[in-house]
Amino acid sequence: MNFIEFAKHYPDEASCKALVKSYREKEGVVCRHCGCLEHYWNTGVDAFDCKQCGTRTTLKSGTVMESSKLPFQYWIYAIYLVTMTKKSISALELQRQLGHKRYEPVWAMLHKIRAVMGQRDSKYMLDGVIELDDAFYKTHKDEESNGEQKRGRGSKTQTKVLVMSKIDPKRGRPKKHRKSSAFRFVRMIVIPDSSASTMNREAKGKLNPQATVKTDGWKGFNQLKQIVNKHKSQVVPPKEASKVLPWVHTMIANTKRNFLGIHHNIKDVYLQNYLDEFCYKTNRRYFGENLFDRLMVAAVDNTWYGKFSYE
Numbered sequence: 001m002n003f004i005e006f007a008k009h010y011p012d013e014a015s016c017k018a019l020v021k022s023y024r025e026k027e028g029v030v031c032r033h034c035g036c037l038e039h040y041w042n043t044g045v046d047a048f049d050c051k052q053c054g055t056r057t058t059l060k061s062g063t064v065m066e067s068s069k070l071p072f073q074y075w076i077y078a079i080y081l082v083t084m085t086k087k088s089i090s091a092l093e094l095q096r097q098l099g100h101k102r103y104e105p106v107w108a109m110l111h112k113i114r115a116v117m118g119q120r121d122s123k124y125m126l127d128g129v130i131e132l133d134d135a136f137y138k139t140h141k142d143e144e145s146n147g148e149q150k151r152g153r154g155s156k157t158q159t160k161v162l163v164m165s166k167i168d169p170k171r172g173r174p175k176k177h178r179k180s181s182a183f184r185f186v187r188m189i190v191i192p193d194s195s196a197s198t199m200n201r202e203a204k205g206k207l208n209p210q211a212t213v214k215t216d217g218w219k220g221f222n223q224l225k226q227i228v229n230k231h232k233s234q235v236v237p238p239k240e241a242s243k244v245l246p247w248v249h250t251m252i253a254n255t256k257r258n259f260l261g262i263h264h265n266i267k268d269v270y271l272q273n274y275l276d277e278f279c280y281k282t283n284r285r286y287f288g289e290n291l292f293d294r295l296m297v298a299a300v301d302n303t304w305y306g307k308f309s310y311e
Ligand SMILES: [Zn+2]
Pocket: 031, 032, 033, 034, 035, 036, 050, 051, 052, 053, 054, 055
């Protein structure tokens, strides 16, 4: 659905609310009190009442929208824009587009949507041949004083990220204008340091034990053999690294360019969410219009009770 069609289908709060209701009915509402899946729709209060115990589930509760005061229409349009834009959208830009007075709720909404994306990809285990490397991202420290979030940027820092790309070894290295490439799937995970124990802890459970992992010669990678079948490490000068691990380096370069152009002053504690959005969209680059549907399904799937510390 292009934007004009979308706007025609969902012109107001009522139509967006109806869309959320239809997704919840399709995915099933789970009573948080007794686990019952059967509910009556209570028209008077716009909520589901459990057939067993009567516990009420509002349209938003249990979903990513839980405890949000923003209208359904904001959420629907935000999910649409996030999925239909090739790169990303900043909170400031979205705030302008929605015409909302305050920045913070829009910012929080976008981060929650990114968290949904991250949760989906966290279920995926990488197998086959995987390129693995670490990277540094320029971020700002999230400095808190007296429990209150300090305004402004915070001091500059570097945040380390573990990057893993599943590749198809039968296909060649990336070339310009070449459509089918070796790249399959990417995961990026913020890590506290590049030590071998951290690498193994973070990669374990995300890599299939049967996988083959390719890295450079960094000593932090030298214990990967404990968690995967095969580890091929190649000592290369930094300038040559992109030849040995072309896809992780392409992904790192793409995220950095993306962040620089769209999001300014990314705080270290939120970097994971931005990476999650990038990975989710990159991993579903052939989904096209289905991406909106997939993200809506994930956003209403009952798993979001009390998940967010920020509103
Ligand atoms: Zn119940």
